[in-house]
Amino acid sequence: MALVPDVVKRLVAAGWTVAVQAGAGQQAAFGDQAFADAGADVVPDAAAVYRDADVVVRVQPPTADEAAELPDGVLVLSFCQPAASVDALKVLAQKQANVFSFDLLPRISRAQSMDALSSQATVSGYRAGLAAATQLGKFFPMLMTAAGTIPPAKVLVMGVGVAGLQAIATTRRLGAVVKAYDVRAAAKEEAESLGATFLDLGVSAEGTGGYARELTPDELAAQQKALAAEVAASDVVVTTAAVPGRQAPVLITTAMVEAMAEGAVVVDMAADSGGNCEPSVAGKEVVVSGTVVVGMANPPAGMPTHASFLYARNVMNLLALLAKDGTEPPAWDDEIVAGTCLLKGGRPVHGPTAELLGVPAVPAATAPAAPGPATPAPATPAPAAPGPTGPGPVTANEQAGGPS
Numbered sequence: 165m166a167l168v169p170d171v172v173k174r175l176v177a178a179g180w181t182v183a184v185q186a187g188a189g190q191q192a193a194f195g196d197q198a199f200a201d202a203g204a205d206v207v208p209d210a211a212a213v214y215r216d217a218d219v220v221v222r223v224q225p226p227t228a229d230e231a232a233e234l235p236d237g238v239l240v241l242s243f244c245q246p247a248a249s250v251d252a253l254k255v256l257a258q259k260q261a262n263v264f265s266f267d268l269l270p271r272i273s274r275a276q277s278m279d280a281l282s283s284q285a286t287v288s289g290y291r292a293g294l295a296a297a298t299q300l301g302k303f304f305p306m307l308m309t310a311a312g313t314i315p316p317a318k319v320l321v322m323g324v325g326v327a328g329l330q331a332i333a334t335t336r337r338l339g340a341v342v343k344a345y346d347v348r349a350a351a352k353e354e355a356e357s358l359g360a361t362f363l364d365l366g367v368s369a370e371g372t373g374g375y376a377r378e379l380t381p382d383e384l385a386a387q388q389k390a391l392a393a394e395v396a397a398s399d400v401v402v403t404t405a406a407v408p409g410r411q412a413p414v415l416i417t418t419a420m421v422e423a424m425a426e427g428a429v430v431v432d433m434a435a436d437s438g439g440n441c442e443p444s445v446a447g448k449e450v451v452v453s454g455t456v457v458v459g460m461a462n463p464p465a466g467m468p469t470h471a472s473f474l475y476a477r478n479v480m481n482l483l484a485l486l487a488k489d490g491t492e493p494p495a496w497d498d499e500i501v502a503g504t505c506l507l508k509g510g511r512p513v514h515g516p517t518a519e520l521l522g523v524p525a526v527p528a529a530t531a532p533a534a535p536g537p538a539t540p541a542p543a544t545p546a547p548a549a550p551g552p553t554g555p556g557p558v559t560a561n562e563q564a565g566g567p568s
Contacts, residue, residue: 305339
């Protein structure tokens, strides 16, 4: 769900007019009456939401058919993987739309309150820890009983970003002994602060913007070789590694899974983008030589209320920058505005998006903006189609999934 009643109330108080499709928040425990009480206009269908919208906020981007229903000059804010949304972007370009994506938000301190990738990764990491405990046929904590002492479960978390840190914290709270691994040396201190033992395997891949870069084939082979013994000794492995806009790297091969003890569990949080574990299938539980491989699909969907609450706060904070008080146009020279923009007035300002559309990119500060009314009205639209990648919050009828 892209907006929740608490955020709607704040937007209305700031001068926005908000329209919400009836039933949009049902699966996240936000009823139509709560939206109406917060000051939203609850309208019967998506067409009514789109008809007069100046701003449309979503989880996933619109499909090409949905984009065709939007007014000219509309501002669209969502998670938008350009490679998976080419047809919709072509339609939005024709409509001179301004399109912004949370996927491109710069990793700077001023943008933290807008960082939907991180907020949804927090939910995903928590859900991964719970999924691991549910699947494992053993206790997580050490127990001393009259029948004997039960040792704690051994958990390995691979990828110490926001999702990985939350997975570490959750499994530690449940009593497991946790080890952590990341190709970014900077992750060591964070992992250890939560009580995990950090593994240094001699492979480093520091990227830009706080992300890991993609490993070379030789680095990936060296990493897999070094990890094999640690994976085999673990009761649970949680993988969270993702490279923005690319296929998830394979960290655990089928042979490594086969070497694990029978009854072990692998929870693959990157299954939606190809998976870190070779046998994983998004949305499925696959058994390989007695080890259960859980391919998590859209992890935030398992906790829709708080996932939607966090995402709606991110939306509100970014909207405040894109259109202050609902009247002022974006400051196109702002690093956050320019960084998150895919299309400005229908013209691509994001290099990879321009390549996909087959036209040259133009600087955000100089491209003409879309003409639009003076008072934008954000709208929570109809259910969005599930997407292959990209995090997002999440009701049963508005799905998203994605990287940490």
